[in-house]
Amino acid sequence: MTNLTRLEAAARSALIDVTGYRVELDLARGDTTFESVSTVRFGCAEAGASTFLDVKPKQLHRVTLNGTEIDLTGFGGERVTLTPLARENEVVVCATMSYSNDGQGLHRAVDSADGKHYVYGHSFLDAAPRVYGCFDQPDLKAPYDVSVTSPPDWVVLGNGAATQSGEGHWVLATTKPLSTYFFTVCAGPYVSVTAVHDGIPLGLHARASLRGPLERQAEQMLTITAQSFDYYHSLFGIRYPFGEYHQVFVPEFNAGAMENPGCVTLRDQYVFRGAMTHDEVLTRASTISHEMAHMWFGDLVTMKWWDDLWLNESFAEYMSHRTLSEATEFTDAWVDSSMSRKPWGYAAERMPSTHPVAGSPAPDAQSALQNFDGISYAKGAATLRQLIAYIGDAAFLSGVGEYLRRHAYGNAELADFLGAMERASGKDLQGWADAWLRTAGLDAISVETSPDQGTIRSATIRRTSPAAYPASRPHSIDVAGFSGGTEVFRVLTTVDRDETALPELVGRPNARMLIPNATDLTWATIKLDPATLAAAPSELPALPQTEARAVVWTALIDGVALAEIDPRHLLTVLATSWAGESNQSIINRVGLLMTQRIIPAFIPAGEQDGAHAVIATSAATMLAGAEPGSSRALVGARYVATSSADLDLLRRWAAGEGLPEGLQGDSDFRWVVLGNLARRGAVGEAGLDSALDQDRTMAGNLKWLQTRASAPRAEAKAWAWEQLTGERGRSNYELNALAAGFWQAMDQDVLRPYVARYFSDVPAMAGRVGEDALARVAALAYPASMVEAATADRSAAALRRQDLTASVRRAIVDADSQLREALASRAAYGWGLVDAQR
Ligand SMILES: [Zn+2]
Numbered sequence: 001m002t003n004l005t006r007l008e009a010a011a012r013s014a015l016i017d018v019t020g021y022r023v024e025l026d027l028a029r030g031d032t033t034f035e036s037v038s039t040v041r042f043g044c045a046e047a048g049a050s051t052f053l054d055v056k057p058k059q060l061h062r063v064t065l066n067g068t069e070i071d072l073t074g075f076g077g078e079r080v081t082l083t084p085l086a087r088e089n090e091v092v093v094c095a096t097m098s099y100s101n102d103g104q105g106l107h108r109a110v111d112s113a114d115g116k117h118y119v120y121g122h123s124f125l126d127a128a129p130r131v132y133g134c135f136d137q138p139d140l141k142a143p144y145d146v147s148v149t150s151p152p153d154w155v156v157l158g159n160g161a162a163t164q165s166g167e168g169h170w171v172l173a174t175t176k177p178l179s180t181y182f183f184t185v186c187a188g189p190y191v192s193v194t195a196v197h198d199g200i201p202l203g204l205h206a207r208a209s210l211r212g213p214l215e216r217q218a219e220q221m222l223t224i225t226a227q228s229f230d231y232y233h234s235l236f237g238i239r240y241p242f243g244e245y246h247q248v249f250v251p252e253f254n255a256g257a258m259e260n261p262g263c264v265t266l267r268d269q270y271v272f273r274g275a276m277t278h279d280e281v282l283t284r285a286s287t288i289s290h291e292m293a294h295m296w297f298g299d300l301v302t303m304k305w306w307d308d309l310w311l312n313e314s315f316a317e318y319m320s321h322r323t324l325s326e327a328t329e330f331t332d333a334w335v336d337s338s339m340s341r342k343p344w345g346y347a348a349e350r351m352p353s354t355h356p357v358a359g360s361p362a363p364d365a366q367s368a369l370q371n372f373d374g375i376s377y378a379k380g381a382a383t384l385r386q387l388i389a390y391i392g393d394a395a396f397l398s399g400v401g402e403y404l405r406r407h408a409y410g411n412a413e414l415a416d417f418l419g420a421m422e423r424a425s426g427k428d429l430q431g432w433a434d435a436w437l438r439t440a441g442l443d444a445i446s447v448e449t450s451p452d453q454g455t456i457r458s459a460t461i462r463r464t465s466p467a468a469y470p471a472s473r474p475h476s477i478d479v480a481g482f483s484g485g486t487e488v489f490r491v492l493t494t495v496d497r498d499e500t501a502l503p504e505l506v507g508r509p510n511a512r513m514l515i516p517n518a519t520d521l522t523w524a525t526i527k528l529d530p531a532t533l534a535a536a537p538s539e540l541p542a543l544p545q546t547e548a549r550a551v552v553w554t555a556l557i558d559g560v561a562l563a564e565i566d567p568r569h570l571l572t573v574l575a576t577s578w579a580g581e582s583n584q585s586i587i588n589r590v591g592l593l594m595t596q597r598i599i600p601a602f603i604p605a606g607e608q609d610g611a612h613a614v615i616a617t618s619a620a621t622m623l624a625g626a627e628p629g630s631s632r633a634l635v636g637a638r639y640v641a642t643s644s645a646d647l648d649l650l651r652r653w654a655a656g657e658g659l660p661e662g663l664q665g666d667s668d669f670r671w672v673v674l675g676n677l678a679r680r681g682a683v684g685e686a687g688l689d690s691a692l693d694q695d696r697t698m699a700g701n702l703k704w705l706q707t708r709a710s711a712p713r714a715e716a717k718a719w720a721w722e723q724l725t726g727e728r729g730r731s732n733y734e735l736n737a738l739a740a741g742f743w744q745a746m747d748q749d750v751l752r753p754y755v756a757r758y759f760s761d762v763p764a765m766a767g768r769v770g771e772d773a774l775a776r777v778a779a780l781a782y783p784a785s786m787v788e789a790a791t792a793d794r795s796a797a798a799l800r801r802q803d804l805t806a807s808v809r810r811a812i813v814d815a816d817s818q819l820r821e822a823l824a825s826r827a828a829y830g831w832g833l834v835d836a837q838r
Contacts (some may be wrong), residue, residue: 002076002078002079003126003364003365003366003813004118004136004137004364004365005363005364006305006306006307006362006363007363008416009137009139009828010139010305011082011139011304012051012052012140012654012665013139013140014045015044015045015049015051015137015565016042016043016044016045016051016085016140016208016710017042017043017044017045017138017140018040018041018135018141018142019042019043019142020041020142020143020144020145021038021039021040021041021132021134021142021144021145022035022038022039022144022145022146022151022322022334023036023037023038023039023131023132023144023145023146023147023183024038024146024147025106025146025147025173025185026148026149026151026153027119027147027148027150027154027187028149028168028379029109030100031095031117032073032099033058033095033097033099034093034096034097034099034106034133035071035095035096035097035175036057036094036095036132036748037092037093037094037095037676037758038093038132038133038134038186038360039090039091039092039093039140040053040090040091040092040093040133040134040135040806041088041089041090042135043088043089043090043302043554044087044088044089044143044403045089046085046826047084047085047086047087048084048085049083049084049085050081050082050083050084050085050134050577051083051085051482052079052080052082053079053080053082053091053093053133053134053135054078054128054129054133054135054136055079055080055093055095055129055132055133055134056078056079056081056097056105056129056130056690057096057097058078058093058095058096058097058098058529058730059095059096060072060075060093060094060095061094061095061096062092062093062094063080063091063092063094063133064087064091064092064581064765065082065083065089065090065091065178066086066089066091066376067705068089069387070082073420074555075682075732078129080093080133082714083249083801085618091133093132093133095133097130097131098130098328098772099119101252101580101729101731101732102254102573102731102732102769102772102773103122103252103253103254103732103772103773104127104254104770104773105120105121105127105130105770106120106121106130106132106185106391107119107120107121107122107225107250107251108733109151109250109251109252109698111208111209111251111697112696112697112698112701113207113487113696113697113698114208114209116207116208116209117188118186118187118188118190118207118250118251118491119185119186119187119188119191119352119625119745120184120185120186120187120248120253120265120266121158121183121184121185121186121260122184122254122258123180123182123183123184124181124258125179125181125306125365125368125369125772126181126365126366126370127770127772128180128181128183131185132183132218133162134180135604136180136181136303137179137180137305138180138181138302138303138304138306138411138458139179139302139304139411140179140180141177141178141179141238141302141306141409141410141411142157142177143176143177143178144160144174144175144178144241144610145160145172145174146158146159146160146171146172146185147169147171147172147573148162148168148169148170148171148172148185148187149168150169150170150187150389151168152167152168152190152415153189154168154189155187155188155189155190155192155205155244156170156185156186156187157185157186157187157203157241157263158172158185158186158246158259158262158263159172159175159178159182159184159260159262159263160172160173160175160181160243160262160268161201161243161244161262168263169347170347172185173243175242175243175261175262175410175609176241176242176261176409178261178299179302181665182259182261182299182677183260183321184258184260184265186205186248186250186265188207189207189208190205190206190207190208190248190452190644191205191206191207191210191211191214192204192205193205193207193214193215193222195222197222197225197226197229198226198230198233198241199231200229201243201244201245202222202225202226202243202245202247203244203245203247203248203302204221204222204242204244204246204249204332204695205246205247205249206248206249206268206307206402207249207251207268207353207698207783209697210249210268210271210273211760213271213272213273213484214249214271215507215798217271217272218280219283220770221247221288221583222286223245223260223328223357224288224289224324224328225245225288226287226748227323227327228288228289228292228293228327228328228803229245229292229329230327231323231326231327231668232292232323233296234294235397235400236296236400236401236404237299238401238403238404238405239563240295240298240361241295241300242261242262242295242299244407245292246262246263247263247264247266247288247291248263248265248266249266249268249269249271249327250265250266250267251268251272251698251733252698252731252732252733253265253266253267253268254732254772254773254776255267255289256287256290257287257291258291259291259294259298259299259316259734261295261299264291264292265742266287266291266639267286269699270284270287271647271649272427273574273661273667273668273697274666274667274669275634275663275666275668276631276666276829277411277584277588277631277632277634277635279340279584279585279587279588279589279631281493282324282330282332282333282336282585283336283340284384284460285324285328285330286321286324286330286333286336287319288403288645289319289323289324289328290316290319290320290321291316293315293316293319293323293354294312294316294319294480296404297311297315297316297319297400297404298312298315298730300404300408300409300413301322301403301404301407301411302409302410302411302412303411303412303413303527304411304412304413305324305362305372305413306362306365306368306369307358307359307360307361307362307368308358308369308373308412308414309359309371310371310375310376310380311358311414311417313372313376313377313380314357314376314377314380314381314383314384314387316591317337317341317377317380317381317793318380318381318384318385320333321333321334321336321337321381326456328419328678332583332585334520334547335546335547335550335583335585335586336585336589337378338520338547338550338551338554338585339511339550339553339585339586339589339590340585340589340743341374341377341378341381341560342378342382342523342554343379343557343589344374344377344378344518344555345374345375345378345379345382345523345563346378346442346554346558347374347818348373348374348375348376348378348379348524348564348814349374349375349379349440349442350561350817350818350821351813351814351817352434353370353810353813353814353817354375354440354441354798354819355371355375355440355588356437356439356440357375357379357383357436357437357438358414358433358438359414359438366771366806367806369771369775369793369806369809370806370810371601372593373464375440376640377521379442380521382397382522383436383437383523385521385522385579386428386436386474386475386476386521387432388523389476389521389720390432390476391421391424391425391427391429391476391578392651393424394607395421395424395425395426396424396488398421398424398769399417399421399422399425401426401622402422402423402424403416403417403419404419405788406420410560414437417518418430418433418795422661424653426438427608428500429667432474435471435472435473436471436473438471438774439464439470439473439676440469440523441466441468441469441471442466442475442523442524443463443465443475443524443525444462444464444524444525444526444527445461445462445463445475445477445495445512445517445522445524445525445526445527446464446516446526446529447459447460447461447479447502447514447516447527447529447737448462448529448663448791449505449510449514449529451510454509454510454805455507455508455509456505456506456507456508456509456510456511457506458501458506459491459497459501459502459503459505459506459528460499460500460501460502461477461479461495461500461502462498463475463495463497463498463499463500463515463524464498464764465498467807472496472497472757473496474494474496475494475495475496475517475518475522475524476493476521476522477492477493477494477517477521477522477524478490478491478492478493478495478517478518478519478521479491479493479505479512479514479516479517479518479678480501480511480515480518480545480548481505481508481509481510481511481513481515482511482512482513482515482539482542482543482544482545482548483509483512483513483539484512484539484542485542485543485544485633486544486769487544487545488508488509488511489505489508489509489511490518490631491504491505494807496733499702502612503647504630512531512532512539513532513535513536513539513540513543513552514529514530514531514532514536514545515532515548515551515552515717516548517551518545519545519547519548520547520550520551524602525555525556525558525562526551526554526555527559527564528552528555528556528791529558532696532704533559533565533569535597536571536573536577537573537575537576537577539571540552540576540577541576541577541580541581546582546583546586549581549583549586550583550585550586552589553586555591556569556573557570557598558571559822560602560825561825562597562821563821563824563825563827563828563829566829567598567602567603567611567825570594570600570827571611571614574590574594574614574615575614575617575618576716578590578591578615578618578622579619579621579622579625579636584631584632584635585758586651586830587622587632587635588635588785589621591615591635591639591642592760594611594615595612595639595642595643597695597818599611599612599615600785601783601784601785601787601818601819601821601822601826602822602826603831604787604826604831605659605746605748607831608746609645610777612643612644612645613638613643613645615642615643616639616640616643616644616645618639618645618703619635619636619637619638619639619640619642619643620636620640621636621643622635622636622639622759623636623640623660624636628660628661628662628725629660629661629662633660633661633662634660634662634663634794637660637663637669638669638672639670641653641672641673641676642672642676644676645680646682647677650676650681650682652679652685653669653670653673654670654673654674654677654687656670661796667694667695667697667699667700667703668699668703668765669693670691670694670695671695671700671703671706674687674688674691674703674707674708674754675703675706675707675741675744676758678707678710678711678741678744679710679711679712679744679745680706680712680746681711681712681713681745681746681747683707685708685716686709688704688707688708691707692704692820697751697788698733701734702733702734702736702737703736703737705723705737705741706736706737706738706740706741707741707832708720708722708741709723709737709738709739709740709742710741710742710744710745711745712745712746712747712750712751713750714750715821717742717745717750717751717754718739720738721742721754721757721761723738724738724739724742724777724781725757725761725762725765725770726779726829732769732770732773732777735769735775735777736777736780737772739777739780739781740780741779742754743781743783743784743785743786744785748771748786751783751785751786752786754783755783755790755791757781758781758783758792758794759794759795759798759812761810762777762778763783763798763801763803763804763805765777765778766804766805766807766808771805771807772807774805774807774808775807775808775810775811778807778808778811778812779811779814782811782812782815784815784818784819785827787819787822787823789823791819792816792819792820792823795812795815795816795819796816798812799812799813799816
């Protein structure tokens with residue numbers, strides 16, 4: 001597989017200048033292929049020179065350059081050499097293309113609810129040539145004219161406003177200059193809700209079988225969209241530039257969403273078909289607002305090369321949380337960021353694959369894809385908050401406005417962004433950027449006090465940089481003390497050396513909990529002092545500040561991962577503090593981290609039922625105390641269903657008896673219950689098949705695959721593994737479901753033979769499954785629950801191989817690092833005699 005290098009891209013953009021694309025797609029030629037004709041007009045700085053065009057067809061019929069047909073006998077399947085070039089050129093590429101089922105290129109899915117077909121285009125990161133012939137790199141922007149032929153009953157949407165010019169024929173309005181990776185066309189019998197806000201036509205679209213939920217939830221989503229437009233217009237001083245704004249909820253989407261100008265694609269699980277919780281609606285709102293921020297940052301101004309992708313993502317991540325908390329009902333959005341995003345980034349920083357926010361080498365397009373992680377999003381956003389604390393919000397916004405105006409419809413790089421910030425603030429930011437943006441790693445921050453008869457005699461903040469990534473990062477943070485539910489003190493300070501005295505605390509009364517970074521403004525591992533740790537079970541439930549509670553939870557979870565806190569202590573805190581927690585992002589994220597990571601990895605198999613019982617008991621308390629039918633009751637019910645060992649209760653719920661209010665007929669909830677029963681071997685294939693009969697939908701099919709794969713029986717394992725790794729033509733989502741279920745079985749003996757098979761069979765899927773999809777499959781299919789030295793040994797051996805693709809290698813590096821954290825913790829806390837150093 002060819003992979004565009006940075007040097008090739010730079011040479012090509014120095015030579016040519018693309019002035020326009022015309023793309024004609026014929027989607028009415030059957031289920032497996034479509035016809036693509038693209039006409040590209042471009043100038044060339046040097047007559048007689050040559051360049052190449054990217055196209056990845058099933059069959060390439062004809063390429064003409066300035067009217068002369070090019071000889072395609074040496075075409076290797078990806079690049080067409082164009083020579084000799086004139087000063088003004090037109091190339092026409094006619095090809096038959098394959099629909100994909102891995103979420104890249106033009107993905108085609110069949111809705112099992114009604115047999116209807118849906119298509120969407122996903123050109124990110126380098127998949128545009130799977131749809132049309134192009135010069136596929138972000139800094140060759142051009143306007144697009146697109147027309148689409150489709151089956152007569154389909155709706156067509158794209159970057160430009162679509163009009164139907166005849167039955168099954170659609171013409172899209174000419175776009176502003178776009179990078180190739182923003183190209184999309186969505187086509188199928190989508191159903192729509194439309195509106196207009198501030199002169200901008202808005203559309204929400206989803207599969208026909210999701211019509212009811214789409215229509216019920218549209219008002220909430222349109223409100224977030226309108227509030228975000230108003231906020232961004234006032235913040236940036238530049239109106240939304242891409243005409244209509246469509247949000248298309250598409251099936252089997254790999255990421256959360258994609259910021260195609262004018263036509264954002266989002267995963268259609270965001271159209272909730274059953275009961276939904278407050279934090280799920282918040283997450284969807286955050287994604288809506290995130291993609292809208294990209295219309296300016298990313299789409300209007302695009303990074304020159306993929307090594308600055310972080311700038312798009314950090315900015316959108318920061319802006320969405322700011323917008324939600326300042327302009328919408330979700331005033332607690334930053335707490336959600338603390339719980340759902342930062343632990344993801346902190347985990348990424350502990351892995352050997354960690355990298356600087358900016359300037360990570362991306363010598364080619366595929367290596368750039370590997371940096372698209374918790375560092376680019378969560379750390380980048382936290383870093384921008386530190387930048388704002390450093391230069392002030394007014395300077396930040398003025399710099400952003402200047403940056404957007406100066407590079408509108410063009411491309412920029414880190415130096416341009418920093419230059420704008422320096423001009424706006426009058427500060428030299430090179431040292432700041434070196435420490436925060438160009439150096440990987442996170443500091444540990446702790447506060448040491450000497451208490452003396454009820455008051456603090458001395459206090460010091462200690463900042464420890466990782467030895468592997470030394471840097472002097474300045475932190476703007478606050479330190480707060482709480483006792484018995486009352487804030488005793490709070491001081492704001494800047495930590496810019498390894499030891500900073502805190503004279504403001506001297507003479508203050510001792511606090512039972514001392515919390516550094518209490519409003520979670522910085523990016524650091526927070527180490528709680530021993531007295532605060534010991535007081536957590538009794539003090540945390542009463543802590544009045546939500547952000548501070550989120551910081552404590554994250555510190556506890558990170559402490560377990562670092563083998564510095566006994567997982568049993570975390571369970572003790574959970575037993576006292578989780579059921580009474582009022583913030584739903586905290587409740588749900590703590591629950592997810594406990595059930596998906598802490599219990600399976602850090603607690604030995606024989607003790608896991610006891611740990612799940614702590615979750616189930618607390619969740620039952622939460623459910624009993626919540627208003628029936630409320631979001632809180634739903635969360636409680638879900639964690640009872642996930643963790644309870646009460647087979648009678650689970651079987652009754654699975655049969656639809658005695659369900660909590662609001663969950664009658666809720667298929668998603670029934671699958672949660674069945675997932676628990678399946679892991680325990682307490683429901684057979686017939687039971688799962690009959691559940692599928694009641695839920696013949698795309699979601700139902702995936703849940704059926706996942707629960708069937710999780711059964712602890714040898715035949716079930718053999719079937720699931722073959723479905724996962726065999727050449728079955730399974731879609732990206734089906735592979736994810738099989739992989740997610742497989743290792744859930746509560747019987748390690750039945751799983752053990754598949755540890756070795758992971759390392760032979762999953763790497764062999766490369767080539768059949770696109771790298772973007774394979775990255776997820778390889779991570780989900782890793783034997784993370786087999787916390788044994790043998791698993792680590794096999795990982796190490798695999799990483800010595802030279803034939804792993806970038807996505808598979810990265811998945812193994814990261815999963816292996818997490819496995820070693822679990823081994824180290826089990827060794828430190830007397831659970832299993834394993835050599836964590838191997
Ligand atoms: Zn984004």
